[in-house]
Amino acid sequence: MEKKITQIAIYGKGGIGKSTTTSNLSAALSKLGYKVMQFGCDPKSDSTNTLRGGKYIPTVLDTLREKSVVKASEVIFEGFNGIYCVEAGGPAPGVGCAGRGIITAVELFKQQKVFASLDLDFVIYDVLGDVVCGGFAIPIREGIAEHVFTVSSSDFMSIYASNNLFKGIKKYSNSGGALLGGVIANSINQGYAKAIVDDFVERTKTQVVEYIPRSITVTQSELQGKTTIEAAPESEQAKVYTRLAEKIVEHKSSKVPAPLEIKELQEWATSWSDQLLALERGVVVGGNAAGI
Structure with missing residues (x-):
């Protein structure tokens, strides 16, 4: 009987911290003892950088452009704490579908039965979430x-992208x-930011x-080409990412x-x-500024 592999897709608007969150999640899962593969699905091909000391790796599409037949082992690279790193890649600039790398890479790995052969516990797809493209929908469709899961801040365009993903x-x-x-x-550092996200998920x-706060520890770690889990394992931010990993492990439904x-x-x-404007002006509604 084949081992059950949990496959997760993490979406989010470009620049929202999706890859930072995903890489720290992968690192935290690996520290909890799980075998993890992180599958970068952004054409920028930088999802796994902080798992490999800031270094880029050859993508599936780039490798296929160089040779007609590719073994999966040629596009899988080991990163921090034994995490397997893959970058699907994208087409040449101005040519083709940005999601083509996902389609091609997933098919290649299916044919060669990669996940089972590596004895993985988790495969985590890091997917750009603000581009309407059939390729990016593959993990869902x-x-x-x-x-x-979607990474979102309280900013409107981030929530807009999450709402589109929900559709x-x-x-x-x-x-x-x-x-x-x-x-x-x-x-999420301000009280109003938490309130906005809480209201959105309720609706x-x-x-x-x-909830992941903005932290200078993350910036410091990434400047070293590392995740916070690797660079600052005792930090409060690392504890937040570890808590996220534990919740992902327990998530079933x-x-x-x-x-x-x-x-x-x-x-x-x-x-x-309107509520934030009232808050800024110090207007008291129901005992609280703007009711927040």
Whole structure:
């Protein structure tokens, strides 16, 4: 009987800290004793950098452009604490579909039965979440990932991207697509930021898996080409990532979210804009500034 491998897709708007979160999650899972592969699905091909001392690795698509036949072992590289690192890559600039690397890499690994041969516990796909492209939907649409998580801050465009992801999950949920595990709330340092994300997940019938504060420790670690788990294992930030990893291990049941329609989302955003303006002006509503 084959070992059960948990496959997770982590989506998020570009620049939101998705790859930082994913790499620290992978590192934390490895420190908990699990065998992990991180599968970078962004055409920038920088998902796994901090797992390998800041170094880039050859991508699946780049390697296929150089030779017609590729063994999976040629595009898998070992990173921090034995984590397997893969970068799907993208097409040459201005040519083809940005999600093509995911499609090609997943098919290659399926054919060569890579996951089972490496005795993996977790495969984590790090996927750009603000590009509407069939390739980027592969982990959801084909049910490759069992659970989907989205990294989001309280910024509107980040929440907008998450809401679009929810629409995709809902669309494919009736045909065997992956379901939503929840939101990883990133850069949450102000009380109002937590309140905004909490309100959004309540309205879309999902949950916050973990709140991750913005921390200079992360910046310091990444300047060294490392995750916080590797560079500052005793830091408070490392404890947050470890707690996230423990919750991911325990997570068993994902659900279909209830995305907001665009008009609902705009009205919701306007309401929060008014509340934040009141907060800035010190207006007291119901005993609290702007009710927050």
